[in-house]
Every structure is written in C-alpha cells, then in structure tokens.
Amino acid sequence: MRTVTRIERPEVESRKRVAAYCRVSTDHEAQMDSLENQMAAFNMRIAMHPGWELANLYVDEGLSGTSMRQRVQFRQMIEDCKAGLIDYIITKSVSRFARNTVDTLTTVRELKKYGVELYFEKEKIDTADSLSEMMLTIMASFAQEESRSISENVKWGIRKRFEAGEEVKVPLYGFYHTDDQLFLIQKDEAAVVREVFERFVHGEMPQSILNDMIARGVKPPAGNCWKRLQLDRMIKNEKYAGDVILQKTYVENHLTHRQIRNRDEKVTKYHVRDAHAAIVDRHMFDQAQKIMAMRNVAIGNSTYPYGDILHCPHCGKVLTHGSLNNFYYDGEKIQNGGWGCYGAEGCGSYLLIQNRLDEAVIAAFEEKYGERKERVDYYWLDDTVESIELDERTVTIRWKDGDASTVEMDFSEGRYTPSAYADFYNEFLDRIRSGEKKNKYKNLMGLNMED
Ligand SMILES: [Zn+2]
Numbered sequence: 530m531r532t533v534t535r536i537e538r539p540e541v542e543s544r545k546r547v548a549a550y551c552r553v554s555t556d557h558e559a560q561m562d563s564l565e566n567q568m569a570a571f572n573m574r575i576a577m578h579p580g581w582e583l584a585n586l587y588v589d590e591g592l593s594g595t596s597m598r599q600r601v602q603f604r605q606m607i608e609d610c611k612a613g614l615i616d617y618i619i620t621k622s623v624s625r626f627a628r629n630t631v632d633t634l635t636t637v638r639e640l641k642k643y644g645v646e647l648y649f650e651k652e653k654i655d656t657a658d659s660l661s662e663m664m665l666t667i668m669a670s671f672a673q674e675e676s677r678s679i680s681e682n683v684k685w686g687i688r689k690r691f692e693a694g695e696e697v698k699v700p701l702y703g704f705y706h707t708d709d710q711l712f713l714i715q716k717d718e719a720a721v722v723r724e725v726f727e728r729f730v731h732g733e734m735p736q737s738i739l740n741d742m743i744a745r746g747v748k749p750p751a752g753n754c755w756k757r758l759q760l761d762r763m764i765k766n767e768k769y770a771g772d773v774i775l776q777k778t779y780v781e782n783h784l785t786h787r788q789i790r791n792r793d794e795k796v797t798k799y800h801v802r803d804a805h806a807a808i809v810d811r812h813m814f815d816q817a818q819k820i821m822a823m824r825n826v827a828i829g830n831s832t833y834p835y836g837d838i839l840h841c842p843h844c845g846k847v848l849t850h851g852s853l854n855n856f857y858y859d860g861e862k863i864q865n866g867g868w869g870c871y872g873a874e875g876c877g878s879y880l881l882i883q884n885r886l887d888e889a890v891i892a893a894f895e896e897k898y899g900e901r902k903e904r905v906d907y908y909w910l911d912d913t914v915e916s917i918e919l920d921e922r923t924v925t926i927r928w929k930d931g932d933a934s935t936v937e938m939d940f941s942e943g944r945y946t947p948s949a950y951a952d953f954y955n956e957f958l959d960r961i962r963s964g965e966k967k968n969k970y971k972n973l974m975g976l977n978m979e980d
Pocket of ligand 1: 878
C-alpha cells in the first residue's frame with residue numbers, strides 16, 4: 530500500500546510592492562546630498578522590511594527645471610499606480626508630497642481607487658487609517674504655510690511668488706535676478722548700499738548722506754533723484770543682510786486677491802535668516818536698526834547714541850532724552866540736549882547735559898584704547914561699553930572686556946550739576962504748568978501734554 534503524504538508547499542507570501550516619492554525644491558549641493566541620503570534610507574527601509582519589495586523611487590528635483598512645476602516623476606508614479614505596479618507609497622512629509630491641501634487630498638483619493646495607500650513619514654500618517662483623511666486635511670493646510678517658512682524651501686517660495694508676479698517683481702537695488710536665481714549681487718549698486726549703511730552706522734544723518742549721493746550723481750534705487758524714503762527703506766530692508774521676511778503682505782481673500790500689508794500680523798510672518806547672499810554684515814545691519822529706532826523722528830526726539838542704557842542714580846529709572854532746544858540756563862543754550870529722570874514715574878531729581886557726558890565718555894575711551902574719538906557714536910559705544918553708571922559728578926563705564934573706568938565730569942563752578950540743573954528745570958516746568966509761562970514747546974521732558 531502506498532502511502533501518499535501530501536507535502537504542503539509553503540504559501541507564497543504576496544509581497545507588497547513599495548515605492549518612495551521625494552521632492553526637493555532647490556538644487557543646492559547640501560540639499561542634493563540630503564536627498565541622496567533620503568533615497569538611500571528609503572531604499573534600505575524597503576529592502577529590510579519583511580514582505581516588501583522595491584517598486585521604484587520617484588524624485589522631482591531642481592529649482593530651474595520644469596520637472597518641479599510639472600512634477601514629471603510624480604505623474605509617472607500615479608500612472609504606475611494606475612497600471613497596478615505599486616501597492617504602497619512612502620514619502621517624507623505632507624509638505625514634500627503635494628503642492629497644497631486640495632492637491633494632497635485629490636491624489637490620496639485617486640490612489641485609494643487604485644488600491645494604493647500612502648505613508649507620510651514625518652507626520653506618521655497612513656492613509657489606510659480611517660482617521661487619515663482628517664489628519665491629512667489638517668497637516669496639508671499647515672504644510673501649505675510651513676513650506677514657505679522652511680529655510681530650504683525659501684528660494685522655491687520666492688521663485689513661486691516671483692512667477693506669480695507677487696512681492697519680488699523688480700529686483701531690489703543691489704541685486705539682480707536671472708531665470709534660475711534670485712538675489713545675485715549687483716556689484717556697483719551693492720557698493721552704494723554698503724556705503725550708505727557704513728555712513729549711517731557711523732553716525733551720519735540720513736539727510737547728509739542723501740545730499741552727498743545727489744551731489745555725486747550716484748544712481749538712485751528708482752526714479753531720477755534720491756528720496757529720503759528710499760534711504761530709510763534701504764536701511765530697514767532685511768534683504769541686505771541676506772534675510773527674507775515672508776508674508777509682509779498677504780492676499781485678503783481668494784475673491785478679491787487684494788494685497789494687504791501684514792502690519793498687525795494677521796498672518797504669521799516668517800523671518801528666514803541667511804536666505805540669500807548678503808550685502809552688509811549682520812552686525813552692521815543690526816546696529817543700523819538700533820540707530821534707526823533711536824532716531825525715530827515720529828516720537829519727536831532722538832535718543833541717539835545712548836538709547837536706553839542710562840539710569841537715574843537716585844531712583845534707578847531709565848533716563849529720558851530731551852532736546853532742551855528752547856530751554857536756556859543762565860542765558861546759555863544747551864547743545865545736544867540732556868538726559869533726565871522724567872520718564873514714566875521718574876523722580877525728576879536728575880538732569881545731565883549730554884555734552885558733559887560725551888566728554889567724559891570720550892576721555893574714558895581714549896584712556897582705555899589710546900584713540901581719540903570726535904564724538905560719541907553708537908557703533909563703538911555698542912561694541913565696547915557694557916553699561917554706564919552715572920553719579921552727581923562722575924561717570925563709570927563698565928567695558929565689555931570686564932574693565933571699568935571712572936571719569937570726572939566737568940561742571941566748572943558747580944553749575945549744571947545734574948541735581949542743581951534738575952531743580953532749575955523743575956521750576957521751569959512749574960511755570961508752564963501754572964500757566965505763568967506759555968508752553969509752545971512740544972516734547973518737553975516731564976510734561977504730559979494732556980495735563
Ligand atoms: Zn530718578
């Protein structure tokens with residue numbers, strides 16, 4: 530009798546055919562490197578995963594090529610899914626997958642029709658999951674905004690806006706665009722920008738820089754003649770330090786397409802540092818911003834060059850600057866104004882003439898660094914001085930290197946010492962308050978105009 534033993538054949542496991550999709554937005558070398566790492570990682574993951582086999586790797590790359598816009602590989606992948614060659618797709622993130630929320634959802638639904646599910650690595654979303662559609666909707670709408678904030682996407686973002694005719698219509702003075710690249714440095718214009726920043730940071734008034742530019746016949750950023758506003762805007766423009774602020778303006782809604790200045794941050798602003806080549810270094814740019822703020826004419830009084838570093842020795846409050854232009858003491862006009870304890874809840878017992886302070890600071894600097902400065906300027910004050918302590922007759926400077934210098938201020942014959950000067954000034958304010966003296970002076974320290 531023959532016994533037949535049936536030998537069970539091991540069941541052939543149906544292997545999942547897995548594809549990976551990757552999209553990069555720049556042709557930057559570091560990006561390409563990370564792309565290669567990414568692809569290698571995908572390859573490895575698929576190879577090591579039990580029951581998976583590699584179907585294909587799809588990559589859309591490049592800033593200049595049309596593949597980014599047309600997403601040649603992306604469309605090929607969809608075709609391959611349709612043809613039944615793929616069961617599962619893994620991809621880096623929602624933002625890397627499709628262009629916007631609608632695009633993402635449409636594609637996911639289409640692929641589901643062909644029985645293909647997707648996995649988004651970063652967000653850990655598997656479209657086979659019942660909650661995935663809701664998750665995807667949220668993630669993709671985030672991604673739409675986020676994709677513009679991520680530094681590596683910025684060039685692409687700018688370019689996209691550029692193509693859409695938004696924001697970067699005309700190259701900014703100092704830069705030029707080619708078809709492939711934005712913000713390349715235009716040498717001659719960049720030299721002018723650098724000169725403007727340098728002079729401004731070294732304490733020159735904008736109007737004086739402006740007059741010189743006009744006198745020398747330097748080509749203005751736009752139009753036939755330099756305007757004050759152009760200079761102010763130039764100094765404030767973050768692009769000269771290589772940065773980009775995205776969403777300075779936004780589109781009101783999809784019906785009107787009206788561009789609105791994003792003043793009160795209705796839409797998140799993204800400040801991307803080192804997005805492109807810089808014309809001025811960051812240190813100089815930052816100093817220029819600080820000086821701009823100190824010289825803000827809108828508040829009617831320049832606090833250049835000390836800003837908010839001076840404190841009242843009596844009560845510790847930050848001293849306020851007053852121009853004192855219309856104020857005389859013993860018949861003498863006070864140049865450069867003074868610093869007094871007349872801010873909010875100031876004690877009103879200290880008022881120091883700026884020239885006395887400047888002389889002391891310059892003397893201390895000379896003693897320390899062996900160099901005589903013509904005047905006190907923010908650029909060197911900011912670089913060398915940590916803090917300044919004031920007293921009735923002395924100024925103590927704490928240097929950034931840890932040293933300190935104490936210098937006597939010159940109040941010959943006891944006149945103009947801060948306390949005596951404050952007393953005199955308070956009487957003057959009282960006469961205005963009582964109506965004995967007409968107040969035609971705006972921005973007097975310690976005088977609330979609504980009183
Ligand atoms: Zn005080």
